[in-house]
Amino acid sequence: MRFVIAAGTTLTANIDGISGIGTNRDLIAHVPGGDVEIVEYGRIVRTPIVPIDPDLGPTPAVVTRAVCNLVDCETTIVDAGMMKPTGAPVVDAEVSMGEDIRNRNPVPSADDAFEFGKEFGRSLSEEVLYVGESIPGGTTTALGVLTALGVDATVSSSLPENPLNLKQEVVEEGLEASGLSPGDAAGNPILAVQSVGDPVLATIAGIVIGATEADIPVVLAGGTQMVAAAALVRHADVWDPLTIATTNHIADDESANIEAAAADLEVDLRVTSPTFPEHDHFVLEQLEEGAPKEGVGMGGALHLAEQNGVELADVADEVLGIHREILDQHPEFTYNF
C-alpha cells in the first residue's frame, strides 16, 4: 500500500484571488514543499514557511500524515514541477513548473509528465495505490483541463467562498491564448494540459494509466482536481475502474457538483468526513468545518483509514500530536500566511 503525493507549481496561483493561500508569491511557492515535508516527516524540515494558519486552518497534509502513521502505508513524493526545494525525498519527474495559463503553451512538458507518470505507475507493485496532490492554484488549472476536454464540470476551492467566476475568466483567457475553444482538446489529454493545465495533473493521469496497466487499483485522493485527472485518463481512452475519495466538504459543494461529474466519467466516488468524536479543539473544528476542504490527499487518507478500521478518534489524536509538534518547533511561523 502506497500513498503518492504529486507536488508542483503553476504560476496561475499568483493571480490575485485564485489561491486560498493568499497573494504572497513566496509563500505560495513554498507550500508544496512544506506540505510534503509534513507528509514525510510530520514536521517542517527545510521549507522556510509552515502551511498552517489560524484562519485558513492546518494544511490537510497533517491528516494524510496522521493516517499514514496509523496504517501500514508507505509514502512517495513525486516532484512534478516544484519551484522550491524541499527536505522531503522526492522522485523527480524531471518536468518544469507550469506557467500562468493565460500565456500560450504554459505546460510544454505535459507529454514528459505523462510519460514519466506511466513509467512510474507501471513499475510499482502495490495492493492499492493512493494518489494525492499539492499544487496551489490547482483547482483553476483543473477547471482549465475540464473545459478544454469538454467535460461538464466545475471545480471547488479551498476558500470558503469559491471564486468560480474569476477561475472561469482565467480559463477563458487561457483557452484563447492557446487558440482553443471549450471541448477542442477532447480525446487529446496532452493538448489539454499543455494549453490550460498544470504538470501535476499530467503526472497523476500518467501514474493512473501506468498503475492500471500493472493491475494496481488506484484511489485518486482529492476533490475536483482528481476529477480533472480522471477526465484526462478517460480522454486517453482508458476505462478501467477508478475511484475518487474526497471529503464531504467537496461533495457538498454545490458550485462543484462532483457527483455528476464522477458519474459521467464512470468513476466510483467515495465521500469521507473529517468528523471527530467529542472534542474541544480548534484545529479539529476547522477540519470539520472545511478549513481546508481538501488537499494533499486528505479525503483519500480518511478513506484509507476507514478501509483499515482506524477510528477517527485515533486520527484526531494523531493529527493533534503532529500539529502540536510542528507549532512547537516553529512558533515564529504560526501566523505567517
Place this chain on the structure above:
Amino acid sequence: MRFVIAAGTTLTANIDGISGIGTNRDLIAHVPGGDVEIVEYGRIVRTPIVPIDPDLGPTPAVVTRAVCNLVDCETTIVDAGMMKPTGAPVVDAEVSMGEDIRNRNPVPSADDAFEFGKEFGRSLSEEVLYVGESIPGGTTTALGVLTALGVDATVSSSLPENPLNLKQEVVEEGLEASGLSPGDAAGNPILAVQSVGDPVLATIAGIVIGATEADIPVVLAGGTQMVAAAALVRHADVWDPLTIATTNHIADDESANIEAAAADLEVDLRVTSPTFPEHDHFVLEQLEEGAPKEGVGMGGALHLAEQNGVELADVADEVLGIHREILDQHPEFTYNF
C-alpha cells in the same frame, strides 16, 4: 527512527580492479540507484540493472529493506552525487558526483555536501538515526580520506580478496595530484574530501554533525567507509558519542583492523552477524559467508533488528521474500554482472 542511505558516485570505481562490482562502467554507475530502489520499494523500479549476482551475492540492500520492513523505521535516501537517475524518492544534496581521485580536486563540492548534511541532520527529530551508504569504489575514497587525515587505518573490500595494494597506489597518486602528503589534511575534513574523498563521505559526516547538534544519537551503519566518515567528524572537532555498527565480516577482516581504528576515534563499535538459523538457501549462505561483506547499511540494519528484538529467522524470511520478488520480476537480469 529513521534509516538514511546516502548514495552517490565516484569515478574512482572505474579503475580496473577497484570495485567489487567489476569493470562494466554502466553497471557501476547504476548500482546506487538500484540499491536505493530496493531499500525503498523492495524491488527494482526504474534502474536498468539488478545488483544481484550468483557469484557476488545479493546486494546488502535486501537486508536493510528486510529489517526496515520488520521494524517501524522510516527510510530516506539522500542523493549525494548519483550519476544516474533512480526511481527511489531522494532528498537532493545538490552536489556533483566525485571524479577519479587520481585527478586534482576530484570533489569540488565537498563543502556544499558538508553544509547540506549539517542542515539536513539538524532539521531531523528522531529517537535514533541510522546512516548507511551506497557508492561503488567507496572503500578506496575512504582510504584516501583516512590517509589524508593521518588516521592509522586501512579499509576493507566487498571482494573476497581485498585489493589493498591497488587502493593504496591509487590513494598515493591521488594525494600527489592534489599536492598532499599523508596527514596533511589533519583537522581539515573538507580538504581531505576535496582531494581524495567522495561526496557521500562528506554528506554523511555533515549529517552526523547536524544530528548531533540536534541531540539525535547516530549509528553509522557500515564498515570502513563509516570509519572514514567518523574520522571526518572527529577532525571537524566534534567528539560527541558515536556508534558504528558493522558486520562480523568487516570486524574479522585483518586487512582492515576496524577495532583499533574505532577505538582511536573514540567510536563505539557494534558487530553484528548475518548468521541465520537452520536453512538451506544459497542466498543466506552467501550472506553468512560475506558475499557481500557489508554495504547499504547492512551491518547497522542487523543492529537495528537486534535492538528491536527482531529474530534473525524473521530477517531471513523477509530477505528471501524480497530476493524472490526481485528475481521473479527481472529474470533477465539475474546474471548481469
